[in-house]
Amino acid sequence: MSGVRTLPPLAAYSLALGDDALILAQRLGEWVAHAPQIEEDVALANIALDLLGQARTLLGYAAAVEGRGRDEDDLAYLRDDRDFRNVQLVEIPNGDFAVTMARQLVFSAYQYELYTALGSSGDATLAGLAGKAVKEVAYHRDHATQWVLRLGDGTEVSHARMQAGLDQVWPYAAELFDPVDPASRLPGVAADPATLRPAWEQYVTSVLNEGTLTKPEPRWRSRGGRDGLHTEHLGHLLAEMQHLHRSHPGATW
C-alpha cells in the first residue's frame, strides 16, 4: 500500500483518529466471553461497536478525501503496521480488567475532549461525526469512571490492582497530546492535541483522587505511533483482524 505520507492533510488527520478508534475496537472485542461478568462482555462489546462506527466514518472519509478509489475496507484491511497512525496506547494488550479500565479512562476522557472540540470544526463531516460520537463517548467515560472508582476505593486487593493498571497504562498517555503534523496544517478544522490536555488532566485527576488512587509519574513515555512507529503488539493484532479479508479478497457475506 502506498504512502500514508503523501496523503492530503485532511485525509491523514481522519486516518489517525480513525485508526485509534479501529484498533481499540479490535482490542476491546477480545474481551467478549472473557470479562469478569456477562454485563461487562456486553458493555465492552457495545463500546467496541461505537468505536467501530466512528472508525468506519473516519476511514471512509479519509479514503474519499484521498480520492484514489480506496474505501474504508482497503484502509482497514490492506495496510501494514507501519502505515497505521494510531497511538500506541490503543494497541497494547488488554492486560487484566483493571489495565483495560485504566486505558478506557485515559482514552475515553481524551476522546471526550477531542470530540467536544471537533464539534465546532469548520469541516462539516468531522463536526457531524463529533457531535454524534461525543454522546456515545460520554457513556464510555462514565463506564470507565465507575469501575476505576469502584476498584480504587474497593478492597485492598482491588485497589492494588487498579493502581497497577494505571501504572502500566500511564506511560502511553502523553502521546495522545503530542503535536500531529496534519492537525497543525488544518487550522479551524482539526483540534490541536495539546489544547485538549488541561481538561483531560482535570477530569482524570479528579477521578483518581476520588478513587483514592495515585497519579503515576512514569519514567518513560511512548512516542511515534502517529508516524507509524508501533510496538510489536500491533502486528499480531492486525494478523488476526486482517486475515480473513486478505485470505479471501472481495468476499462478502
Place this chain on the structure above:
Amino acid sequence: MNHPATTADRAMLLAVARSVPDPELPVLTLGDLGVIRDLRLVGDASVEVDLTPTYTGCPAMAVIADDVRDALRQAGADQVRIRTVLAPAWTTDWMSEAGRRKLREYGIAPPGPAAHVAGGPVKLAFSVRCPHCGSPDTREVSHFGSTPCKALWTCRSCAEPFDSFKAI
C-alpha cells in the same frame, strides 16, 4: 411512477418510508424513531432519502437502508438513493409519543429527556419506571444492553429485569 412526480407523491412516499418497522425493535416504525430526516423527489421516479443513524456503529443501519429501499420501490419509486446524515445528531427526544407508548407496552422503558445529557456527564439519577409493573423502584444493572441504544435495568418491586432505552 410513470407520471410527473407531485407533492402528493412526496407525502405518500415519506409516509411509506416512515412506516417501515425497525428491524431490532419491530414495534417501532422508523417514523417513531425519528431517523428518516427528509425525502426528496429527483426527476420522475427517483427518490433521495436522508437517514440518520441512532448510533454510529449500529449494525441495523444497513438493514434499515435496504428495507426503506424495498418499501419505496414497492410504492412506485424506480430508483432510491439513501444518504446517511450525521448532523444534527440523532437524539431520543425525536422519538414520537406513540413510539414511547409502544416501547412501554413491549416491555422496554422509554427514554427520559436527553437535554441534560448533551455535553455533560451521564447522570442517571432520575427514576426509570418498570415497564412491567410501573414501579419507580428500579436500578440500573449496566449502562449497556443487548443493542447500542439500550441499558440493562432491574425492578426491585416485581424483580423482573428489563431493557431501558438510553437517553442520548
